[in-house]
Amino acid sequence: MNEILSMKNIFKSFSGVEVLHSVDLTLNKGEVLALVGENGAGKSTLMKILMGIEQPNSGSITLRGEVVEIGTPAKALDLGIAMIHQELSPIPEMTVEENMYIGREINRFGFVNSRKQAELTKEWLDKLNIDISPMVKMLELSISQTQMVEIAKAISYNSKILIMDEPTSAITEKEVMRLFEIIKMLKKEGISIIYISHKLHELLHIADRVEVMRDGNIISVALMSEKSQKDIVRDMVGREISTIYPKCKNKIGNPVLEVRNLTREGEFNNVSFTLNAGEKLGIAGLMGAGRTELISTIFGVKRADKGEVRVNGELVKLRKTSDAINRKIALVPEDRKLMGLNLIMNVLENSTMCIDQQISTFGFKNDKKGQSLATPIVDKLSIKIQTLKQVVENLSGGNQQKVVLAKWLLTEPNILLFDEPTRGIDVGAKAEVFELINSLVMEEKAVLIISSEMQELVGIADRVIVMCEGKIIGELKGKEIMQENIMALASPKNNNGSKVLIQ
């Protein structure tokens, strides 16, 4: 074995909570190690430790046989460890060459030698067969191209270990193939890769070994060829997958939300669909397909350029979010910290945010009534808090999401729009969210779910519409709702050709 990196007995806790319990990880020269696990399993903490962003409480890191201390990200780069982040962070206004050499500009007396930087950048890009000019601005590149540049940048540090965090979450299937080619090329160069992904089918193509984490523990380490996808999932979630998606016998009723030819230039085009009472309708698509833009327009966050929306058959104008709320529409947004919560307010203040006015008298708040309304909902959702006065900033992701849900349930909505309702929450909370969705449709509420995790839609939706590049490309019902079909429709390359669906 050609062991290059070994992390042993890593412990880490944040404010008294242990998030990594004696974690081990080894990496061999020129291999791709897949690191998988649910959100919150500890993968990113482990990688942050390797990158010098966090320090372990105890444990050791051995690099090429030498014990090392990685105190800062700069030290990690020095040691030849680089990371391609999930959310790429180039400076859009700078050119490719400027981004490559940011923080280590090739200069003479403080004057940057752009020509030299461009030459070297070109060399690195050529090495990876990437056809991008060093002189274009980053903002002109696609997500995939940006990623390529980031990879080139990472290896330009002479990195021997590359961490890739969800590299395929935002790129098309064709681009994924291109990425895999590059990964294979890197392997031949003797570079080792830690590959973090939720997309298990991808791992079969590129990973040599797979390490599964759950709740801060390593559950299993094995050769990829020895593990089936099902085994990996069981290791990840700790039980059979079917139980995460509880079934329910919902009765689908009359149309409650009809969207016709809705258009916002540059975001989505001529979108039409119908959502019925008691129905769970999924919207699938890649990042940037226009799904979030679509439902935030329906919710009145943005205004449509064209098209109409009917609620219960009545044509409505949704100019402001309050218009939508008055029509009994609720939106559980994709980013709860940014759009869902006021982090410095407490649970009670957050959960009554939308009904304060409704229960007020002459503009004065009625905190007592708010509390009596919020308490049963907080109990029903089993939000783990000691008191309603607890500030939401310190709650776990799952509990924060439940506070957002409580806020919307208090408005007694008939139409619920969920945008990535399970992003960043643990498996237990995930199952609870789906159970809640089921109980809502059993009460004949209409539910629309956007999710990037296709298996989630497969598990829960009655019907799935697939969006690609701002348009609705297709609709899947019943048995047609399969990951393969969703993927086929969601990828731009398939749009002009035939769409062969697996029945």
Place this chain on the structure above:
Amino acid sequence: MQNLAKDPTDANIEQKKGKIPFYKSANFWKSTGIFWALVILVIIMAFSQPAFLTKPNLINIMKQASITGVLAIGLTLVLLTGGIDLSVGSVLGVACMAAAYLTTEEQGFPVYVAFVAGIGVGAIFGLINGIGIAYIKFTPFIMTMATLSAARGIALVSTNNRPIFNLSREFINVSNSIYFGLPSLIFFFLGVSILAYILTRKTVFGKWIYAVGGNQIAAKYSGINVEKVKMIIYMIMGSLSGLTGVLMASRITSGNPTVGEGYELDAIAACVIGGVSMAGGAGSVIGTVIGVLILGVISNGFDILGISSNYQKIMKGLVILLAVFIDIRSRSRKNN
């Protein structure tokens, strides 16, 4: 609740919820710290300077503090929404000129007209600021800096740099009377403070102010009309600047186009000392009132000690940094 937390992050909550009365909890000192700072300051002053605790001196402090105070209360609301208003001093100047012009012996309008006009003028500037910030999306700093310049220009142009004298007796009495042994100005400060306290703590609109300042995107997604909230806040701020201008005209018994220059900085300082966050969403009216008093006591104390106003400016700068430093420290400790 069956699901009582076993989550260790909730450990500190248990302590908060436990049987310890509020005045004994660590939180008590944290949330009332600024008040004790004022108390200590007063005690030091009282012992070191016998002239400090005399009635005329205390009345003097209150008079001085009241003018800054009304502005600071308005600015508290603005800062809570995550904005800032640099134009308060200039708007005050325009309102001062308007009130003085209307109450000269020649014009002879009754006192209430001066108030209506002054507050009205302020509200119009507030409306302009509000539209610029909420709807045209100028950043508050830029928008109100422009108003700062323009409004001062208007005040100066209105009389070609000349002050206005000969104001009516009744109008001059407004700011220079004593009721129940207290200067009349303090009642304006007190009244504005109480109204602002009720607005921020008891009303739905008050919660919206905090919601907009704390996270305006989340506020928008919760159905709050963020633009409208901001516009109303800048109008309130403008009206209060106008009110202060009227009170100033009466207090200095003239209309002076340069009055109020630099007042915005004192008012912002009072808010910051009182714990109002410049990032929005955190702070309180009571904190600001104490901040106003601390600034008042300090500058009065220095006056008594015979320290020149130039040195006072240096000291004021240090006090602001000290107050914010303590605030940052206590916040970061809370987070760890």
